[in-house]
Amino acid sequence: MDGIRNIVILTGAGISAESGIRTFRADDGLWEDHQVEDVATPQAFRRDPELVQRFYDTRRADILAAEPNAAHRALARLDREFDGGLLIVTQNIDDLHERAGATRVLHMHGEGLSAWCMACDARHRWTGTLLDEPSCPACGKQALRPDIVWFGEMPYRMDEIFGALARADLFVSIGTSGAVYPAAGFVQQAKSAGARTLELNLERSQGSYWFDESRLGPAGELVPAWVGEVLGG
Numbered sequence: 286m287d288g289i290r291n292i293v294i295l296t297g298a299g300i301s302a303e304s305g306i307r308t309f310r311a312d313d314g315l316w317e318d319h320q321v322e323d324v325a326t327p328q329a330f331r332r333d334p335e336l337v338q339r340f341y342d343t344r345r346a347d348i349l350a351a352e353p354n355a356a357h358r359a360l361a362r363l364d365r366e367f368d369g370g371l372l373i374v375t376q377n378i379d380d381l382h383e384r385a386g387a388t389r390v391l392h393m394h395g396e397g398l399s400a401w402c403m404a405c406d407a408r409h410r411w412t413g414t415l416l417d418e419p420s421c422p423a424c425g426k427q428a429l430r431p432d433i434v435w436f437g438e439m440p441y442r443m444d445e446i447f448g449a450l451a452r453a454d455l456f457v458s459i460g461t462s463g464a465v466y467p468a469a470g471f472v473q474q475a476k477s478a479g480a481r482t483l484e485l486n487l488e489r490s491q492g493s494y495w496f497d498e499s500r501l502g503p504a505g506e507l508v509p510a511w512v513g514e515v516l517g518g
């Protein structure tokens with residue numbers, strides 16, 4: 286693709302769904318029979334830490350059991366072979382982009398395989414459980430919580446994301462409805478900075494209006510085809 290020097294990609298639940306990872310459903314806000322407000326807010330964690338820790342212990346196990354799919358592998362190929370600027374911003378908390386081989390990945394909603402110490406602010410890669418209140422490897426206190434951006438908390442590294450959007454020639458949204466801010470604002474930001482905008486999604490979304498082009502279908506088919514176009518075959 287001629288003239289493309291800086292690409293920003295936003296990925297969402299749709300890309301991981303094809304690896305069997307579930308998330309909150311848009312229609313009823315349920316995830317494994319839990320309401321968003323019961324397991325994914327700071328208030329929920331204060332009210333019932335055991336429920337929240339058990340919920341994320343299960344999510345962590347789900348992540349470890351899942352495998353990257355063709356869409357993750359295609360983006361890893363793009364990361365390897367595209368010599369311009371690239372930032373893969375993901376709303377997903379799994380590590381499937383990284384396990385496929387991508388390195389230029391930013392987790393705006395945190396990481397399932399990370400634990401965050403509320404006592405000393407250290408973050409640790411975490412593959413075990415937190416329900417049993419393990420000690421922080423840095424300070425020894427039993428103050429670890431999932432390193433997840435809950436509803437009502439500020440997404441991570443927004444300055445970096447908006448900086449990349451301001452430089453982007455091309456913004457691509459993959460597997461996300463685009464209806465929830467701040468991610469919904471990314472396409473508008475990219476457009477106002479002069480970028481072309483492309484949506485790859487299973488179905489038309491509430492955000493489709495903002496995109497120059499929408500391609501509909503499974504990420505596992507659309508993403509490898511698109512990456513082939515960018516890299517020229």
Ligand SMILES: [Zn+2]
Pocket residue numbers: 402403404405406407421422423424425426
């Ligand atoms: Zn600590």
